[in-house]
Amino acid sequence: MLTRRFKLIYLSGGTSKKCEFDFSKRLFLLSFVAFTTAFFLLSVVVGGLLFNRHSAGQIASLEFKNSALDAKLNQADDRFEELQGKVELLAQNGNDLRLYTNLPVLDPEIQQMGIGGSLPYHESINTGAEGLLAKIEQLDRQINLQENSLQQVREEIEEQAEYLRTVPSIRPTNIGAFSSLYGRRRDPFTGQWEPHMGVDICAPTGTPVYCTADGTVLHTSRQPGFGKVLVVDHGNGYRTLYAHLHRFRSVKGQKVERGELIAELGNTGRSTGPHLHYEVLKDKRYQNPLDYMFDGYAMARLP
Numbered sequence: 083m084l085t086r087r088f089k090l091i092y093l094s095g096g097t098s099k100k101c102e103f104d105f106s107k108r109l110f111l112l113s114f115v116a117f118t119t120a121f122f123l124l125s126v127v128v129g130g131l132l133f134n135r136h137s138a139g140q141i142a143s144l145e146f147k148n149s150a151l152d153a154k155l156n157q158a159d160d161r162f163e164e165l166q167g168k169v170e171l172l173a174q175n176g177n178d179l180r181l182y183t184n185l186p187v188l189d190p191e192i193q194q195m196g197i198g199g200s201l202p203y204h205e206s207i208n209t210g211a212e213g214l215l216a217k218i219e220q221l222d223r224q225i226n227l228q229e230n231s232l233q234q235v236r237e238e239i240e241e242q243a244e245y246l247r248t249v250p251s252i253r254p255t256n257i258g259a260f261s262s263l264y265g266r267r268r269d270p271f272t273g274q275w276e277p278h279m280g281v282d283i284c285a286p287t288g289t290p291v292y293c294t295a296d297g298t299v300l301h302t303s304r305q306p307g308f309g310k311v312l313v314v315d316h317g318n319g320y321r322t323l324y325a326h327l328h329r330f331r332s333v334k335g336q337k338v339e340r341g342e343l344i345a346e347l348g349n350t351g352r353s354t355g356p357h358l359h360y361e362v363l364k365d366k367r368y369q370n371p372l373d374y375m376f377d378g379y380a381m382a383r384l385p
């Protein structure tokens with residue numbers, strides 16, 4: 083079968099010239115296989131070259147993008163370091179505020195850790211975007227901790243301010259002279275030495291008497307010794323007493339503020355002349371009222 087022969091005749095157009103090729107079927111098949119193989123190999127080589135050329139372009143483009151991303155990442159890392167420095171400064175200032183408000187300072191390790199338990203960032207993942215994201219996560223925790231700490235400081239300051247409003251701290255009159263101080267003194271009626279649990283301020287009848295701290299009028303009454311007497315409960319164990327009054331200018335149960343007019347100075351009760359007897363008590367113990375006149379008590383003292 084393979085011995086059969088083929089004849090290929092080529093006729094040139096317009097002429098009578100002809101070419102004849104005579105070959106066997108085996109040669110035809112061999113030629114066909116050789117040609118097909120060569121064509122296939124050529125296609126593979128050309129395709130490979132084209133592909134490589136395209137890939138090289140892609141690689142160059144990716145390398146360019148990668149290097150641009152690296153530069154951006156480095157910029158982001160630098161920026162992160164700046165922010166980290168600012169957060170550390172805020173943490174330092176936060177600790178100063180905690181000291182100022184009598185709150186315990188935060189441990190440096192806790193500050194570093196922030197809120198949320200163990201550190202998400204570790205030296206082993208400090209590369210590229212993954213490391214940066216972990217560091218940002220950690221910084222977020224540190225910021226949350228500082229937010230909570232500052233909220234604590236704010237509440238503490240508000241609480242202290244509220245407490246200070248209840249501490250007697252001004253003079254109960256703007257004018258007048260001290261006629262008797264806190265401690266032992268000779269009773270003006272009997273001449274005997276006896277304890278004097280407040281201060282006496284001598285001034286004309288009708289002189290305004292001011293409340294020395296925020297509080298509530300506990301009672302207004304008339305007593306044999308004190309005459310017209312008014313007591314203010316300030317809370318936190320503080321009470322103030324104002325005696326020998328001429329007139330009440332506030333009523334029992336009334337909320338009063340520091341510096342508010344509550345009565346008029348007088349000469350009622352066991353008194354030798356118009357004056358105010360003023361007492362300060364803390365947890366039911368008598369205090370020297372001069373220790374509770376923080377704006378000073380530079381008023382004349384009668385001999």
Ligand SMILES: [Zn+2]
Pocket residue numbers: 262278280281282358359360
């Ligand atoms: Zn007195």
